[in-house]
Amino acid sequence: xxxxxxxxxxxxxxxxxxxxxxxxxxxxxxxxxxxxxxxxxxxxxxxxxxxxxxxxxxxxxxxxxxxxxxxxxxxxxxxxxxxxxxxxxxxxxxxxxxxxxxxxxxxxxxxxxxxxxxxxxxxxxxxxxxxxxxxxxxxxxxxxxxxxxxxxxxxxxxxxxxxxxxxxxxxx
Ligand SMILES: Nc1ncnc2c1ncn2[C@@H]1O[C@H](COP(=O)(O)OP(=O)(O)O)[C@@H](O)[C@H]1O
Ligand SMILES: O=C(O)C1=C[C@@H](OP(=O)(O)O)[C@@H](O)[C@H](O)C1
Ligand SMILES: [Mg+2]
Numbered sequence: 001x002x003x004x005x006x007x008x009x010x011x012x013x014x015x016x017x018x019x020x021x022x023x024x025x026x027x028x029x030x031x032x033x034x035x036x037x038x039x040x041x042x043x044x045x046x047x048x049x050x051x052x053x054x055x056x057x058x059x060x061x062x063x064x065x066x067x068x069x070x071x072x073x074x075x076x077x078x079x080x081x082x083x084x085x086x087x088x089x090x091x092x093x094x095x096x097x098x099x100x101x102x103x104x105x106x107x108x109x110x111x112x113x114x115x116x117x118x119x120x121x122x123x124x125x126x127x128x129x130x131x132x133x134x135x136x137x138x139x140x141x142x143x144x145x146x147x148x149x150x151x152x153x154x155x156x157x158x159x160x161x162x163x164x165x166x167x168x169x170x171x172x
Contacts, residue, residue: 001026001069002091003160006134008127009076009116010107011096012144012152017073019153024160028071031078035062043075047114056081063087077115079133088137092163094156095138100127102145139163 003026005013017028032043035058039046046055059075063084066072072091078084098106110116116123135141140159144152 002066003071003156004078004088004091004093005071005073005096006079006088006093006137007076007096007098007144008103008130008134009113010103010110011076011098012106012149013073013076013096015149016096016144016152016156017071019149020071020156023153023157024071026069026071028073029066029068031059031062031072031074035059035075038062044112044114052115060084060087076130079130079137085137092160093137093139094159095134095141096144096152097134097141098144100124103127 003020005017005020007013014030014032017030020026021028035046035055036042039058041049043055046058056077059078060081060083063078064087066087074088078088104120107113107116115126140156140163142152142155142159147155
């Protein structure tokens with residue numbers, strides 16, 4: 001089974017993935033890290049040298065070649081390319097829905113993320129454009145503003161159990 005964690009930068013995908021891995025005893029994969037290892041460079045360098053379009057192609061390549069059953073902590077822009085959605089839908093897609101205010105508070109001092117630079121208005125516009133994309137791709141939505149990573153992991157585990165019961169009941 002593949003479980004994809006989606007959501008905006010700072011929504012907690014990378015953090016929650018490790019907790020969820022322990023909760024349901026399934027390995028987790030950090031998509032950004034896999035791309036950095038395969039390309040032999042940091043994401044910020046990729047953006048600088050080759051631009052966002054190249055990075056988006058690397059995201060699609062990762063999804064196309066992903067074989068393992070795992071929890072996948074995706075990058076916040078994975079929903080930007082429509083063709084990626086069909087790959088996500090092969091798994092169970094969990095949207096970590098975090099408010100703009102909470103994202104800003106968490107990323108206040110962030111300098112790593114290339115797309116977290118520039119004007120606040122531009123960042124907020126990107127957030128607003130992507131919100132419906134996350135919602136339509138999601139099999140389940142976790143309202144994650146005021147919960148700890150552990151609480152979120154437990155909530156996702158509960159949703160997965162419900163989902164599994166649903167399928168099992170359906171077969172019966
Ligand atoms: N549930 C949470 N509550 C508060 N802070 C969180 C939570 N989850 C993650 N964070 C913090 O938010 C920042 C971004 O988390 P990260 O897991 O890198 O998000 P993403 O992978 O979605 O960009 C980190 O500083 C992390 O410690
Ligand atoms: O939102 C985005 O477009 C991006 C989010 C980042 O991952 P996180 O969401 O884990 O920060 C990373 O993939 C890259 O900087 C682009
Ligand atoms: Mg991350």
